[in-house]
Amino acid sequence: MKGPLFYAKILLFGEYGIIKDSKGLAIPFNSYKGALKSAKNLTGEAKKSNESLAEFYSYLSTLNSDIVQFDLVSLQEDVAQGMYFDSSIPQGYGVGSSGALVASIYDKYATDKITVLENLTRDKLLTLKQIFALMESFFHGKSSGLDPLNSYLSLPILINSKEHIEATGIPSQKEGKGAVFLLDSEQIGETEPMVNIFMNKMKNEGFRTMLSEEFSTHTDACIEDFLQGNIKSLFTNVKMLSKVVLANFKPMIPSAFHKVWEQGLQTNDYYLKLCGSGGGGYILGFTEDYEKAKKHLKDYKLELVYRF
Known part of the structure; x- marks a missing residue:
């Protein structure tokens, strides 16, 4: 069978x-x-x-x-x-x-x-x-x-x-320089504890406001841009989203990657975001130049997901 x-x-x-x-x-x-x-x-x-x-x-x-x-x-x-x-x-x-x-x-x-x-x-x-x-x-x-x-x-x-x-349909991949990739944290992430942390944070009014006014706004804009193929706007919104996640979802980002995350935001060579609930597993990366991102992240295992 x-x-x-x-x-x-x-x-x-x-x-x-x-x-x-x-x-x-x-x-x-x-x-x-x-x-x-x-x-x-x-x-x-x-x-x-x-x-x-x-x-x-x-x-x-x-x-x-x-x-x-x-x-x-x-x-x-x-x-x-x-x-x-x-x-x-x-x-x-x-x-x-x-x-x-x-x-x-x-x-x-x-x-x-x-x-x-x-x-x-x-x-x-x-x-x-x-x-x-x-x-x-x-x-x-x-x-x-x-x-x-x-x-x-x-x-x-x-x-x-x-x-x-x-x-839905997504734009077909192009043989461009840009890419979505996975970065292997080489740690296992448990979904349930991460969701529990999130639910506890939701009791805080400031966190709820951030979620509806910043996180959701940037997420919705990223989806719109991705589906429409607006790549320039997509990277502007992914950067905003990456910032918001680093500031508000730190427990879900393995501590060894806080610096790497920050480095992407400072150099603009790649932006990171959570892939699933976080806590380990994969981290999702977006870059306008995959070769450049690979040089920055040469100490980590990367896997290609989608090309722009």
């Missing part, structure tokens, strides 16, 4: 903001992927994955939901016979490792599933997002459902608000 492939995702813009109903833009990232497989003798990662799937089965079997039902008998049998999720998506890196797993389980075991091939109305997209939020909360405590949705559809998704999401 080998299931279809499900890809990683990158939330280009909107981390934390989407919890509070501002815009977000997520794109599939095909460098990493996963699929359901089966083996008789499981060892190492495959064995761990199989044990995790057994726990996930128990969780799904207690779900009392009107919007989704699963073929639990088949799922239990397949897990008992050595099913695991074979994935190259790094865990705790903010690129949707649990999202791809959730998408694969929904695809194989949901009994009345919404398929990728049908006309995906706004209602259907919202229903899918709700289902995935329900499923993925097993892994994160609280999930927006966006990672699995992105992985399941393998399309860029524009989040206008909690109640308004749509599949």
Whole structure:
């Protein structure tokens, strides 16, 4: 048995903001992927994955939901016979490792599933997002459902608000000098503690004001610029966003990277932002000159996501 492939995702813009109903833009990232497989003798990662799937089965079997039902008998049998999720998506890196797993389980075991091939109305997209939020909360405590949705559809998704999401197109890549890239912090980031820090900060009125007046404004402008291909304006807004994140989301930025972040803002050779919830994993970088950015960041592992 080998299931279809499900890809990683990158939330280009909107981390934390989407919890509070501002815009977000997520794109599939095909460098990493996963699929359901089966083996008789499981060892190492495959064995761990199989044990995790057994726990996930128990969780799904207690779900009392009107919007989704699963073929639990088949799922239990397949897990008992050595099913695991074979994935190259790094865990705790903010690129949707649990999202791809959730998408694969929904695809194989949901009994009345919404398929990728049908006309995906706004209602259907919202229903899918709700289902995935329900499923993925097993892994994160609280999930927006966006990672699995992105992985399941393998399309860029524009989040206008909690109640308004749509599949979207992004400008095709150009062979220019500019790039979006990933910087590897070489630390694992845990989603739940980071979200808890954020929720605690939200109790502070000043932080809430900053979020709605600065963070969300710059995020929305970045999304608009990116989708329209307004590259000059995009970099102006990404710089503003990078500044706001450094000033207000320090606990989510690994301390070893505060200086590197600052250096980008001072030289204008690259700008950094959070990729997912932060705390480790990948940091997202934007640059108008990738070769120059690579020289500055030669001590770190970089990975290309998109070219301008």
